[in-house]
Amino acid sequence: MPRTISKILIANRGEIACRIIRTCQRLGIDTVAVYSSVDRYARHVALADAAECIGPPAPEKSYLNSDAILAAAKKHAVDAIHPGYGFLAENADFAQACADDGLIFIGAPVAAMRLMASKSAAKNTLQAAGVPVVPGYHGDNQGSDVLFREAEKIGWPVLIKAVAGGGGKGMKVVHNADEFHEALASAKNEARKAFGDDRVILEKFITRPRHLEVQIFSDQHGQHVHLFERDCSAQRRYQKIIEEAPAAGLPAKTREAMLQAALKVAKAVDYAGAGTVEFILDADNRFYFLEMNTRLQVEHRVTELITGTDLVAWQIQVAEGRPLPLSQDAIACCGHAIEARVYAEDPDNDFLPSVGVLDRVQFPPHQSGRLLVDSGVRQADRISVYYDPMIAKLVVWGETRENAIAAMNQALAETLISGVKTNLASLGEVLNNPLFLDNCLYTNAIDQGVLDGDTMDEMPLPHFMAAIIAHQLHAFDDSAMASEAAPIAWALFGPDWRPLTLRHQDRLLQIAYRIANETLFIRSLAQTILSEDGQAEPLTDLTGRFSWPLDWDFKVHEAPEAYHVIIGHHRQVFEKQRHDSVAQADGDARLVLAPMPGELLQVFVKPGEKVEQGQTLAVMEAMKMELSLKAPRSACIDTVHHRPGDILQAGDVIFTLKPDESDVDSLQGEAS
Numbered sequence: 009m010p011r012t013i014s015k016i017l018i019a020n021r022g023e024i025a026c027r028i029i030r031t032c033q034r035l036g037i038d039t040v041a042v043y044s045s046v047d048r049y050a051r052h053v054a055l056a057d058a059a060e061c062i063g064p065p066a067p068e069k070s071y072l073n074s075d076a077i078l079a080a081a082k083k084h085a086v087d088a089i090h091p092g093y094g095f096l097a098e099n100a101d102f103a104q105a106c107a108d109d110g111l112i113f114i115g116a117p118v119a120a121m122r123l124m125a126s127k128s129a130a131k132n133t134l135q136a137a138g139v140p141v142v143p144g145y146h147g148d149n150q151g152s153d154v155l156f157r158e159a160e161k162i163g164w165p166v167l168i169k170a171v172a173g174g175g176g177k178g179m180k181v182v183h184n185a186d187e188f189h190e191a192l193a194s195a196k197n198e199a200r201k202a203f204g205d206d207r208v209i210l211e212k213f214i215t216r217p218r219h220l221e222v223q224i225f226s227d228q229h230g231q232h233v234h235l236f237e238r239d240c241s242a243q244r245r246y247q248k249i250i251e252e253a254p255a256a257g258l259p260a261k262t263r264e265a266m267l268q269a270a271l272k273v274a275k276a277v278d279y280a281g282a283g284t285v286e287f288i289l290d291a292d293n294r295f296y297f298l299e300m301n302t303r304l305q306v307e308h309r310v311t312e313l314i315t316g317t318d319l320v321a322w323q324i325q326v327a328e329g330r331p332l333p334l335s336q337d338a339i340a341c342c343g344h345a346i347e348a349r350v351y352a353e354d355p356d357n358d359f360l361p362s363v364g365v366l367d368r369v370q371f372p373p374h375q376s377g378r379l380l381v382d383s384g385v386r387q388a389d390r391i392s393v394y395y396d397p398m399i400a401k402l403v404v405w406g407e408t409r410e411n412a413i414a415a416m417n418q419a420l421a422e423t424l425i426s427g428v429k430t431n432l433a434s435l436g437e438v439l440n441n442p443l444f445l446d447n448c449l450y451t452n453a454i455d456q457g458v459l460d461g462d463t464m465d466e467m468p469l470p471h472f473m474a475a476i477i478a479h480q481l482h483a484f485d486d487s488a489m490a491s492e493a494a495p496i497a498w499a500l501f502g503p504d505w506r507p508l509t510l511r512h513q514d515r516l517l518q519i520a521y522r523i524a525n526e527t528l529f530i531r532s533l534a535q536t537i538l539s540e541d542g543q544a545e546p547l548t549d550l551t552g553r554f555s556w557p558l559d560w561d562f563k564v565h566e567a568p569e570a571y572h573v574i575i576g577h578h579r580q581v582f583e584k585q586r587h588d589s590v591a592q593a594d595g596d597a598r599l600v601l602a603p604m605p606g607e608l609l610q611v612f613v614k615p616g617e618k619v620e621q622g623q624t625l626a627v628m629e630a631m632k633m634e635l636s637l638k639a640p641r642s643a644c645i646d647t648v649h650h651r652p653g654d655i656l657q658a659g660d661v662i663f664t665l666k667p668d669e670s671d672v673d674s675l676q677g678e679a680s
């Protein structure tokens with residue numbers, strides 16, 4: 009008998025909790041959020057109809073605290089619990105506890121979860137069902153000599169994996185016999201610490217594999233369908249960063265065989281709900297079963313975009329005991345979708361999580377069936393040490409793979425995040441890497457350094473400037489001529505020089521350019537590095553000369569506030585700076601800078617004074633021209649750094665504004 013679900017508790021946080029709540033709202037289902045004490049003002053809490061604190065920040069005391077979650081479910085009289093992904097999503101004991109309490113667990117059957125939690129049990133079962141698995145050893149005998157002999161039988165290189173593994177932990181590649189015992193000890197050690205179980209399996213290590221996976225869906229009446237495959241080969245440290253659907257360049261026969269193998273897995277384990285069957289594909293297009301994820305995946309959105317489905321709605325329908333919404337024949341694959349995971353992490357520090365307050369969070373403005381942004385954070389939120397540092401998923405759809413890649417480039421260009429370091433630039437590098445463009449990115453390519461050597465140091469800044477100029481020439485023609493920096497350019501170099509000011513990392517770049525005799529000349533007009541204390545330092549590396557028009561292969565994506573320039577594998581971001589009389593402010597609008605060299609004539613405001621956006625703060629004179637410096641936003645003046653009579657360089661800090669706290673206020677107002 010179908011049982012209607014009218015209230016769901018979401019036992020998760022971040023983007024996935026928000027995403028589930030949205031579907032519930034659309035379906036008219038009430039939602040209850042749970043949160044740890046640091047998440048009191050988090051976005052998912054604000055979105056839900058009700059919310060309950062389940063403990064302190066540490067996950068084992070809150071989002072993994074089954075007792076507290078079940079107590080909240082009871083208190084709010086919910087019908088069902090949706091676990092999202094991660095945390096308790098694949099915890100069979102929790103699913104069983106929900107059932108014991110009379111609650112519907114919106115997830116996989118307990119038996120399937122238990123089976124798939126063990127890589128060895130899963131492989132043995134599926135091998136017997138005729139599903140191809142990677143050649144290897146999945147046995148119970150864990151003696152190191154036995155394992156060594158089995159590894160020799162498989163042939164080097166061999167991959168050691170934890171039986172209870174996940175997230176790439178407890179995995180070691182062994183290239184030859186000499187390395188085996190040390191790698192085994194280290195894998196066992198890691199597995200014991202991460203999973204409390206040091207048993208391992210051995211697999212043939214497939215060199216240069218692609219990671220493909222099939223989205224399957226089953227109801228409680230024995231119906232199983234697939235919703236095509238995803239390619240998740242763009243990984244770092246065995247973790248996915250870019251996913252797409254369908255997989256490009258896959259022979260039709262291989263694809264069909266893989267989809268059918270996935271359905272065989274679903275049947276063999278008597279599955280129900282949303283599941284993902286993961287495979288690796290070797291260089292000869294042979295695929296092997298890797299594991300099955302008994303939950304919704306992070307990357308389910310690309311499947312939704314190519315099939316026009318809402319998989320959370322499907323999960324709820326199946327959990328209610330109703331049949332699958334569509335039969336296999338009615339599920340079609342249309343166009344191409346790509347997802348990029350934006351993480352708070354430091355590319356210069358081995359991609360370790362970067363914690364801090366998100367001073368600025370700006371996503372592409374118009375969401376539609378072509379672009380989705382799933383995020384659990386808002387401006388002024390904090391990325392903490394406690395949870396996964398994913399800031400957002402950008403998901404795009406295009407008629408073709410090329411269109412989808414172009415749309416993703418644009419989406420990355422329109423995303424601005426400050427306060428923490430992010431992987432935005434490296435996502436762009438992967439997306440524009442020839443291996444990715446040609447569908448031959450393999451899972452360990454990024455770890456092996458295919459992106460290395462692509463840093464901006466190897467491509468001088470004037471090349472990027474030249475690309476921007478080529479892209480924007482006509483737009484600049486008008487605005488540059490009218491700008492106040494134009495006379496400086498003319499005075500310094502001559503009448504046909506045009507100015508251009510951009511901000512790049514910590515530099516304010518003021519250049520002048522001229523096109524004559526099929527040559528583009530770029531010269532430095534005023535260049536400054538903005539150091540922490542706002543001191544200006546001269547730069548000397550900005551002169552360039554190029555054949556015009558440029559005949560190189562480059563792309564410029566223009567966003568409202570920035571240019572993203574891609575030359576070969578190199579990618580750099582340049583924020584626009586306006587040449588008008590509104591004061592130049594830094595990206596956080598906390599600094600008011602001198603837009604050009606000159607003398608400060610008058611200062612109208614004092615520290616502590618409140619000013620309105622556009623209010624004149626000071627007047628300076630440059631090249632016999634008076635220039636009013638206006639407030640970039642309504643704010644309180646923190647510090648006044650100069651006095652009338654001071655001679656300023658372009659980029660000198662004149663005022664520091666107090667941080668904008670209105671976001672924090674409104675957020676608290678909304679949540680309480």
Ligand code: ADP
Nearest residue numbers: 167173174175176177211212213214219246451
């Ligand atoms: P986990 O459960 O830790 O995520 P998986 O078994 O799903 O581990 O594998 C994660 C990733 O490791 C795969 O996507 C693939 O990149 C790589 N991998 C796994 N098995 C092999 C193998 N036998 N050969 C080469 N690479 C592999």
